Amino acid sequence: MLDRIDELRTAGEADVASATTTEELEALRVRLLGRKAELPNLLRGVSDLPPQERGAVGKAANQARQALQALIDERIATLADAELDARLVADRVDVTLPGRPEPVGGLHLITRVRREIEDVFLGLGFDVVEGPETETVHYNFDALNHASNHPARDRADTFYLAPSTRLPAVERPGDPDAEDGGSARLLRTHTSPMQIRTMERQDPPVAVIVPGRVYRPDSDATHTPQFHQVEGLWVDVDITLADLKGVLLSFARAIFGDEREIRLRPHFFPFTEPSVEVDVSCFACGGSGIRADQPGHPRCGLCKGTGWIEILGSGLVDPNVLRAVNETRGDDAYDPERVQGFAFGMGIERIAMLRHGVPDLRLLYENDLRVLEQWA
DSSP: OHHHHHHHHHHHHHHHHHOOSHHHHHHHHHHHHSTTSHHHHHHHTGGGSOHHHHHHHHHHHHHHHHHHHHHHHHHHHHHHHHHHHHHHHHTOOOTTSOOOOOOOOOOOHHHHHHHHHHHHHHHTTOEEOOOOSEEEHHHHTGGGTOOTTOGGGSTTTSOEEOOOTTSOOOOOTTOOBOTTSSBOEEEOSSSTHHHHHHHHHSOSOEEEEEEEEEEOSOOBTTBOSEEEEEEEEEEETTOOHHHHHHHHHHHHHHHHOTTOOEEEEEEEETTEEEEEEEEEEOTTTTTSSBOTTSTTOOBOTTTTTSSEEEEEEEEEEOHHHHHHHHHHHTSOTTOTTTOEEEEEEEEHHHHHHHHHTOSOGGGGTSOOHHHHGGGO
């Protein structure tokens, strides 16, 4: 019995000495000194031994248990200090550095798409300009060659503003007066007025895009009273529809994919002549009109089976617009016989809806985080 106790003690001391982590030592404690371990069971069995053996065996077993317990405690203390030092080195923090809080929130989908559009046109050599959201009839309609009876001038299609001295002074000398004797102001229906303002203060060549909020009294699944547009203008010598198509093709491929194609369809806009609608080949069906990736190969729901999606309106700047700028400037910098240009306009929400499959425009304005976080 005494020989077995010596064996257990010697083996235990060797195991403790070879342990390298506090986890290993804890496992050894259970194996050597736990309730089911051999050495404690020897102590509990001393009473069953002959009387002449009880004293020596009990003393040896108890000394072995105490020695192993002391050795384990000492080894644990040593390894615990080393492990703490290692953690402190690994988790060291330089308290002199500024804090780095976790980012909170994210950009709204409309903001993200707007910035992506801006990045594309900046890469094509355009500048980004912004202007007032309260405009005058002159800049919103007259200078853009809108006829006096154009439907967009109707009060049912435009938010007109009552005269107020608190509104920003966006008019210029010569603006027409409203019937009540004050300057006729409105919430701009497009960002095109900044095209006129830019040309009035800058000689050609001009290449700008104008992103911003615009307002029209519409509200349904594809229209909201306030929405966002990007207008574009490029005026220089010998600008043609080919330049317009090249710019818009680069834009479409940057936004919708490298395989996209565009087509131009005749249309009418007061401030461009000729005017064209621009379609991009459908990126859901590859322009085939058929969803080959779906069972049964159904008709593509995004392009309605046509293979094309309308994205914007555009055209060459109407000579009347350039002449009106010259009249304001008092020179011939924008003589339509010498310079030409193109203009285009698109809805940012529409681009976002097409790219990300948003079924209803109003979802972007209801501030439901469950919806918005899908595109965060």
